[in-house]
Amino acid sequence: MPTAAIEALFERYGPKYRVFVTFTAILGVVAMLLNATMINVAIPVLMGAFGVGQDTVHWLATGYIAAMMVGMLLNDWFVRSFGMRTTYLGAMAIFTVGAIMGGFSTNIDFMIAARLLQGSGAGLVQPLSMVLMYQIFPAHQRGKAMGLFGLGVVVAPTMGPLMGGVLLDAFNWHYVYFASVPVAALGSVLAWLFMPWRVGNDPKPRFDWTGLALLIIFVCTLLIGLSSGQREGWHSTIIAVYFSVCISSFFAFLWWEWRTPEPILQLRLFLNREFAAAAVVRMALGAGLYGTTYLIPLFVQTVQNYSPTRSGLLMVPAGLTMMILMPIGGRLADHFPRHLLILGGLFAFGVSSVLMTAAHTDTPFWTFALWLVLGRIGMGFVIPTINVTALRSLPAPLLSQGSGAVNFMRQLGGALGVNMIAVMLEHRTAVFSEAFASLQAPDNPMTQGLIQRLSGLLTQLGWPMEMHPLAALHLLGNSLYAQASMLAFRDVFLFLGMVFFVAMLPALLLRERR
Numbered sequence: 001m002p003t004a005a006i007e008a009l010f011e012r013y014g015p016k017y018r019v020f021v022t023f024t025a026i027l028g029v030v031a032m033l034l035n036a037t038m039i040n041v042a043i044p045v046l047m048g049a050f051g052v053g054q055d056t057v058h059w060l061a062t063g064y065i066a067a068m069m070v071g072m073l074l075n076d077w078f079v080r081s082f083g084m085r086t087t088y089l090g091a092m093a094i095f096t097v098g099a100i101m102g103g104f105s106t107n108i109d110f111m112i113a114a115r116l117l118q119g120s121g122a123g124l125v126q127p128l129s130m131v132l133m134y135q136i137f138p139a140h141q142r143g144k145a146m147g148l149f150g151l152g153v154v155v156a157p158t159m160g161p162l163m164g165g166v167l168l169d170a171f172n173w174h175y176v177y178f179a180s181v182p183v184a185a186l187g188s189v190l191a192w193l194f195m196p197w198r199v200g201n202d203p204k205p206r207f208d209w210t211g212l213a214l215l216i217i218f219v220c221t222l223l224i225g226l227s228s229g230q231r232e233g234w235h236s237t238i239i240a241v242y243f244s245v246c247i248s249s250f251f252a253f254l255w256w257e258w259r260t261p262e263p264i265l266q267l268r269l270f271l272n273r274e275f276a277a278a279a280v281v282r283m284a285l286g287a288g289l290y291g292t293t294y295l296i297p298l299f300v301q302t303v304q305n306y307s308p309t310r311s312g313l314l315m316v317p318a319g320l321t322m323m324i325l326m327p328i329g330g331r332l333a334d335h336f337p338r339h340l341l342i343l344g345g346l347f348a349f350g351v352s353s354v355l356m357t358a359a360h361t362d363t364p365f366w367t368f369a370l371w372l373v374l375g376r377i378g379m380g381f382v383i384p385t386i387n388v389t390a391l392r393s394l395p396a397p398l399l400s401q402g403s404g405a406v407n408f409m410r411q412l413g414g415a416l417g418v419n420m421i422a423v424m425l426e427h428r429t430a431v432f433s434e435a436f437a438s439l440q441a442p443d444n445p446m447t448q449g450l451i452q453r454l455s456g457l458l459t460q461l462g463w464p465m466e467m468h469p470l471a472a473l474h475l476l477g478n479s480l481y482a483q484a485s486m487l488a489f490r491d492v493f494l495f496l497g498m499v500f501f502v503a504m505l506p507a508l509l510l511r512e513r514r
Contacts, residue, residue, distance in 0.1 A: 005083075005196035006136060017194070018136050024190040025129035026149065028088065031183040032095065032122035036064055037160030037293045038180075039115075041308040042173045044301050049173070050108040058227065058422040059112045061294050062415055064119040066219050069411035071123020073215065073264045075404045080205055083198025084128055088191045091128075095121030096184045103177035114177075123411070127403035132196070134391055134399060149387065159319045161297045162312030169309045208264045214253035215264070219415070221246040226419045265408065266401045269394070275402065277509035278390035279409040281342060284503035285382060286410035287417030288349055291496055292375070294418050299489050300368070303361055303482070314365065318372035325380030332381065339510040341385045346500045346507060348378025353497035357490045361482075389510055417499075421492055428491045432484035 010017050039046075039060050047057050071091075078087040098118030105111035133149050167175045225242030232239050257263040270276040293315070300306040300314060332341060352375030359368065390406045391399060 005198075009194065009196060013194075020190075021136055021194045022133060024187065024194045025132050027183065027190065028092065028125045028187045029129050029149070031092075031180050031187055032068075032118075032125055034160045034163060034183075035095075035099065035118060035177075035180045036061075036068075036122070036290075038164035038167075038176050039064075040294050041161045041164040041297045041301070041311055042168050042176050043298060045168060045173055045308070046108070046111075050111075052108050056108060058294075058418060060115050061290070062223055062227070062418045062422070063112050064115045064122070065290060065411050065415040065418060066223060067116045067119025068123035068126070069219065069408055069415060070212070070215060071120045072127050072404045072407045072411060073123075074212070075124050075127040076401045077205060077207055077262075077264065078124060079128060079131075083196070084132060085191060085195035085197045087124055087128060088195050089188055091121040091124035092184045092188045092191070093121070094118075095125075096181055099177045099180050099184070103174045123407075127407045130387065130407065131399050131403045134403070149384070159315065161293065161315050162309070162319075165297075165308035165310070165312030169307060206262045208257075208260055208262055211253060211257050211260065211264045214249050214256060217249040218246055218253055221249065223415060223419050226416075226423050229423060265405060266398065269398065269402055269405050272394070273509055274392075275390055275394065275406070277506040278386050279406050280506040281346070281382075281386055281503050281510075282390065282406050283409040283413035284346070284499050285379070285386070286413030287420075287499055288353070288375075288413075288496055289379065290414030291417035291421050292353070292372075295421055295489070295492060295496075296368075296372070299359065303359075303486050303489065304363070310365075314369055315372065317369045318376040321373050322376045322380045325377060326384060329381040329384045332385075337511070338385045338389050339507060341381045342389075342507045342510060343504055345378035345380070345382030345385075346504050349375040349382075350497045350500035350504075351375075352378070353493050353500065356493040357497075359490065359493070360486060417496075420495075424492050424495060425485075425488050428488035429481075429484050432487045433481055435484075 009021070013020060043057050043060065046060070047053065050057075075087070078090075082090070095118050098114045098116075098121065101117065102111055102114035105114060130149055163179065164176050167179055221242045225239055225246060228242070229239050254267065257265050257267050270279065296314065297308075297311040300311045301308065306314070329341065329345075352371050355371045355374070356368075387406070391402055394402045
C-alpha cells in the first residue's frame, strides 16, 4: 500500500510520477551493480599491478558483495529511522566516497577497504528500490514492477564487464572506479526530487548492535576461512578456529535474532513456506549470477587471451537478451503459474553452465556467447517471478524486512559463489598440475620428444645451447599449468550447473496452493 508521502508525490507530479520514481530507483541499482562487476575484467591487470594472487584479489569482488549483504539487512532500520529519501542520499554519498578512494588506491589493502565502503552503500539502495517499486504499482502490475526492477539487478552485472573493459583498454584501471561517480551524482539529484520522505515524528527504532556484530563475525570468518584454506591447509589450526567461530556466531545470531524485539533479520519471515523457498532459490541465483560474471571474464582473459574489451563484449548478447525478456518475464508472472517459470529458468541456466564445461582455448566467441544467452534466457524468467513470489505473501509492515532478507540471501549466495569459485580454481589447478607433473618422468617418450622440439625452436630463435634445458623445462611447465587451469575452469562450470539443478528442489515448494 502506498504511503502518505508517495500519495502526495502522485498528487504533485500526476500519473507520470510512477515513471520518474521508477527511473530513479533503477538508476541507483544500475550504478551500484555496474560497479560490482566492472572490476572483474580488471582483476588480471590488478594482480600484476599490485603483485598479488587469486587468493587476495578475489576480495575486490567478494568484499563488495559481502558488504552489500550486511547493508541490505540494515536497510529496514535506516528507512524506518530516516525515510527512503535520506537513506538513498546517504547511501549514494557513501558509495561515491568509496569509488573515489578506490580510484586513488596505492595498494591492494586500501582498495579492498574502498570496495567494502562501496558495498555497504550499495546494500542500502537495492532493497529500498525494490520495496518502493512494489508500492507504487497496483497489485495486478507487481510482476511488471519486479520485471523492471530486475533489469537493473541482472542486466547491470552483465554489462559491467563490457564497460570495465572499454575503460581499461582506453584509459587505465583507475577509471573503472571513477566512472560510477557521475551516475551516483545524477541519482542523488533525482532522489531529492522524487523519493518519498519520512512521514511523522515517531521515535527511531532501537538498533540491533548485537545482531550486527554477530552477523559481521559470521560473514568475515566464513569468507576468510574459505579463502585461506588452500594456502594455510584445510586441516590447519587457524582454519579450524575460523570455522569454529563462524559456526558459533551463526547459531548465536539465529538465537539472538529470534529473541530480540527489533531484529535486523526477522527470522519469522522464513516460517512462511513460499518466502523461505524463494529465499533459497534467490541464494542459488546470486551464486550463479555473480559467479559467472566473475568467472567468465577471468577464463577468456587467462585461457583464451582475450583483451578486457573483448571479454566484456562476450557478455553483451546475454545482457541484451535479458533486457528484452525481463519485462516479459514479469508480465508472465502475473498470469501463469510462477513455479513453472522458475523451474524452467533454473533448468536453462543449469544447462548453460554444463555446456561451458566443453570450453577450451579455441572455443569460438559466438559459441561461448550463445551458451551465455541460454542461461540469461532462464534468468530473465526467474528473477521477476521469484521477487514477486517472495513479497506477495507478506503483510505491508514486513515488506521492507522481506525485501532486505531476500536480497540478503542473494548477496550471501553471491559472496559464497565467488569465494567458492576462487577456492575451487586454486585447488583444482593445483591438483591437475601435480597430476601432470608426476607424468613428466625422464623416461617418458612424449616428454622427451616435446623437450627436443622446444630445444629445436630455441635454436632457431638463436638461444645459446646451455640455456636450452632450463628454457625448455620452463616452457613445458607453463604449458602444463595452462592445461591444468583450463581443466579447473571446467570443473567450476560443472559446479555452477549443479547449483542450479539442486535449486530446482526448493522451487517445487513454490507451487501455489488451491
